Amino acid sequence: MNLTTNEFYLTAILFISNFMLILQKNIDIKKIYLAIFPILTIFYPYAKKFYIHILSTLKLKQEEKRLISEIPTLIDFLSAYLKAGVQISEAMTLVAQKSLWSPTIKRILFIIISSYQQGMSFQESIKKAIDIRSSLLGKRHLNYVLNAIQLSHQNGSNLIRTLNQAKEKTKSSIFIEQKIKVLTAQMQLQATIISCVPIILFLIIYYISPSHITFFFHNKIGNILFILSLILNIIGIFFLKRITKIE
Incomplete structure (x- = not known):
């Protein structure tokens, strides 16, 4: 791993300024400084990578928590539109227009809607969204809901009842995982x-x-x-x- 240009200049400035401060010190302090500073410079990229890894892990956990909490709400919105007589494809379009969703749900809804508008069948659009890989464990629960919608739409069964059952099973599964x-x-x-x-x-x-x-x-x-x-x-x-x- 190499330092960027800005990081190189910053490191050089720090080295010179610190060395100027210790010029009045004894020779032992100068030797220690000259020995330690290059070592710190070498390990800086690794420390930076570790810091970025920690931040990305924390961000991923926040996204995971948000996704899991939004799945029951997503089902409630879809059920409400279906009860109002709206078709499932239109219901997803209306739900996707809301600004409260996490990036994962927004992405999934966008893929389903855009694929359907481009001429793919509704089942194929959902399958395309299900096949998307994600490092989030909550994506598994979302895939379960999408599979339930796909099968219910394909078989012509009561979609509202299917969504309610999927909601209860998803909430139960989330509760067990959290426990x-x-x-x-x-x-x-x-x-x-x-x-x-x-x-x-x-x-x-x-x-x-x-x-x-x-x-x-x-x-x-x-x-x-x-x-x-x-x-x-x-x-x-x-x-x-x-x-x-x-x-």
């Missing part, structure tokens, strides 16, 4: 605490009696025991993660 997430989060917290206990105990013993800890670094048997305990701790963390992981 599993809460339970999993509790288990992961417990696993994290258990994994940190050896490290905390190691630090406490070192603070109380350093000689008991230095034995593991200055003795061959201690080295073997330390490496063995480290390996066992890593294996324990691995199994705890496997136990708390739910697909």
